Amino acid sequence: xxxxxxxxxxxxxxxxxxxxAPPRVIEVTADHDSQYRIHGQSKPVITVTAGExxxxxITAIKAKSxxxxxxxxxxxLLRAKDRxxxxxxxxxxxxxxNEFTLSAPAEPGNYEIVCTVICSEDHEQMSMKFIVLxxxx
Numbered sequence: 001x002x003x004x005x006x007x008x009x010x011x012x013x014x015x016x017x018x019x020x021a022p023p024r025v026i027e028v029t030a031d032h033d034s035q036y037r038i039h040g041q042s043k044p045v046i047t048v049t050a051g052e053x054x055x056x057x058i059t060a061i062k063a064k065s066x067x068x069x070x071x072x073x074x075x076x077l078l079r080a081k082d083r084x085x086x087x088x089x090x091x092x093x094x095x096x097x098n099e100f101t102l103s104a105p106a107e108p109g110n111y112e113i114v115c116t117v118i119c120s121e122d123h124e125q126m127s128m129k130f131i132v133l134x135x136x137x
Contacts, residue, residue, distance in 0.1 A: 023053040030060045030073035030093050034122040045129040048104040056100045060093035063119035070094050074116025108134045
């Protein structure tokens, strides 16, 4: 529970409010061989609930090339039905751990994560599925 208290000089009282659920941490590796990987999955898929608060923790390992800004991979979410980018879901990944806190798309459906940095000759195959399920409430 979160507690909100007004200062004593204002004569306010403490009120309790329910705390929000902590964000779910999703760990992904953007690997040197131009593949996304998730530990324990042979074909990586991320499944979330619409609007769910997430922390993406992406470890980027340098492939054969990099952008002028030093990014070695990209991580961009596209709607599968029309390949349009999802606003706020386009990241450049620098070597090491990159962390992003955001909400899952509100629209349930199938999406695709693609690399937006030409990281090697296999860059075009660097993608994975992202599924948004309807929220339960």
